[in-house]
Amino acid sequence: MVGPTPSLRGLIPHLRQTLLSWYQQHQRPLPWRTTRDPYAIWISEIMLQQTQVIKVIPYYHRWLAALPDIAAVAAAPLDTILKLWEGLGYYRRAHAIHHTARLLRDNHHGQFPSTFAEVLALPGIGRTTAGGILSAAFNLPYPILDGNVRRILARLTALPVPPVQALEQLWEISALLLDPDSPREFNQALMDLGATLCRPRQPDCHRCPWHSACCAYNQGQQHQIPMTTPAPPRPHRQIAVGIVFRPEGQVLIAQRPASSMLGGLWEFPGGKVEPGETLPACVERELLEEVGIRVQAVTELATVDHAYTHFTITLTAYLCRYLSGEIQPLQCADVRWVAPTHLRDYAFPMANQKLFSHLDRWLRDPQNLTQLWSA
Secondary structure: OOOOOHHHHHHHHHHHHHHHHHHHHHOOOOHHHHOOOHHHHHHHHHHOOOOOHHHHHHHHHHHHHHOOOHHHHHHOOHHHHHHHHOOOOOOHHHHHHHHHHHHHHHHOOOOOOOOHHHHHOOOOOOHHHHHHHHHHHHOOOOOOOOHHHHHHHHHHHOOOOOHHHOHHHHHHHHHHHOOOOOHHHHHHHHHHHHHHOOOOOOOOHHHOOOOOOOHHHHOOOOOOOOOOOOOOOOOEEEEEEEEEEOOOOOEEEEEOOOOOOOOOOEEOOEEEOOOOOOHHHHHHHHHHHHHOOEEEEEEEEEEEEEEOOOOEEEEEEEEEEEEEOOOOOOOOOEEEEEOHHHHHHOOOOHHHHOOHHHHHHHHOOOHHHHHHHHO
């Protein structure tokens, strides 16, 4: 397996100096770089996990405006946390932030720790995130190895295998390269280099401060490295949900169990269509099993497609008439009737949010509710 070669070791002072000089001229003006507050930096690092900077920035500003410190996060109900996170994806990150804030309140006097072992022990924080927080907030010399850095180091060394097969070697290289006198700026510079020049496709090698030392570039392999492994096909699921109305015009929503995917979010109740089952029959069965009521699926409202990381879904929503039974959280965390105008007060998964515009249009005609009940 490829590790740091003697030639690379000899280039380390040059690589540090050229990268930091490039960063001084080309660094991105990101809001979390204007602070040394470990709380704000922690929030940015968690948001940036598997999410592009341009999407994170408005969420970061909204979050800090609503929850300016660890104490505010710890005191906030989970619904508030999830609503602030709504649309950012990977909701386990929001749960981890909430859990961590309460641990820090109860066990660390509400202060974010500054040792690697303590930070790494916190929920939702791995080796890269811990290094990113400690270097950015405290200027401590801990390396990082996010996707950008893996790609840079794979090209720098002409790594002959996919990075996932050489993680320990890449960690060793990242640690060797790290400038112990300027770890904050060096790690930020690495991330900027990967985001702006050493891109996954069409790397801008001629402007890269490391191109003269880059083995992949010098071998003409910058477009083939890093090597990848084929991704398996994502399974597809057919989901049917019910938008259930009472005569008073309220609509039914259910909260996903905390332990489930998208836990804590609200949704229109429903589930996976069984083999040989019609969509209306699925809705009626799921409502009885999940919340204990009988409904009639009257008409289809809309069908939307949505892609998750590991699978895709086709989601069909049916407008339903409530028939009988008392709502109860049989297979969900909570269930309630709400006015349609209040739906956006709750945090919903993106697939359900795609139904909102269809429901808004349907509700604009007051005759539709009347017809639903007379159908």
